[in-house]
Amino acid sequence: MAVRADRDRPVDITVLLFAAHRELAGGRADTVVTLPERATVDVLLAELRARGGEWASLPSRAAVAVNRRYASGDTVLYEGDEVALIPPVAGG
Amino acid sequence: MTRESIDPGAVLARVGRPGDGAVAFFAGVVRNENEGRAVSGMEYEGYDEMAREELAAIVAEAAERAGGGRIAAVHRLGSLAVGEVSVAIAVSAPHRAEAFDAARYIIEQIKKRLPVWKREHYLDRDAEWLEGHLPVVEAERG
Numbered sequence: 001m002a003v004r005a006d007r008d009r010p011v012d013i014t015v016l017l018f019a020a021h022r023e024l025a026g027g028r029a030d031t032v033v034t035l036p037e038r039a040t041v042d043v044l045l046a047e048l049r050a051r052g053g054e055w056a057s058l059p060s061r062a063a064v065a066v067n068r069r070y071a072s073g074d075t076v077l078y079e080g081d082e083v084a085l086i087p088p089v090a091g092g
Numbered sequence: 093m094t095r096e097s098i099d100p101g102a103v104l105a106r107v108g109r110p111g112d113g114a115v116a117f118f119a120g121v122v123r124n125e126n127e128g129r130a131v132s133g134m135e136y137e138g139y140d141e142m143a144r145e146e147l148a149a150i151v152a153e154a155a156e157r158a159g160g161g162r163i164a165a166v167h168r169l170g171s172l173a174v175g176e177v178s179v180a181i182a183v184s185a186p187h188r189a190e191a192f193d194a195a196r197y198i199i200e201q202i203k204k205r206l207p208v209w210k211r212e213h214y215l216d217r218d219a220e221w222l223e224g225h226l227p228v229v230e231a232e233r234g
Contacts, residue, residue: 016139020209061226070229086227088227090222090224090225091202091203092120092167
């Protein structure tokens with residue numbers, strides 16, 4: 001289905017950051033990313049990496065949770081979703 | 093998920109039924125050294141809400157493996173001193189094989205997927221986030 005660009009509305013997604021990822025954002029616990037409508041988790045990661053600097057070191061397959069569940073790269077993000085960037089985990 | 097000190101006895105008291113002949117218990121404890129550096133303590137950070145849900149999912153999966161055994165699993169967050177319990181798992185089941193298997197499954201899954209991170213504090217006052225495991229996203233996991 002073709003999507004007309006003029007109907008697309010950017011979506012602001014707040015991404016929660018934890019542990020070492022907070023250092024990417026100067027110590028902040030979240031960061032806001034503006035994405036095109038129906039953007040996926042992969043698009044979000046590409047957008048973050050494109051910020052350059054420390055962000056460029058973010059693995060292209062970093063784990064992302066959407067609404068508190070691990071989400072695959074093709075998961076579509078909607079306004080209001082709870083999105084979190086999950087650094088490699090080290091519990092136990 | 094708790095910020096209070098973990099009492100192993102209280103975790104053990106939550107399992108066991110008249111038909112269970114085996115109880116397996118595992119505790120993770122903060123060590124005093126890592127890779128040759130003297131450690132003074134460990135700070136655990138978690139994505140609280142997700143960690144709670146993920147731990148419950150892991151326990152449910154383990155219960156299925158243990159054929160309906162009883163399970164209690166607690167993970168600590170916050171600042172821990174050397175020797176403090178960071179995670180405690182108790183499983184009761186009719187026989188030892190299921191109890192050991194379920195306890196092992198829970199700790200391995202915690203290490204693979206629980207959204208928790210630890211920052212190690214060293215005696216020389218330096219601190220570092222420890223390398224972790226990249227969670228594998230399985231599409232079929234619902």
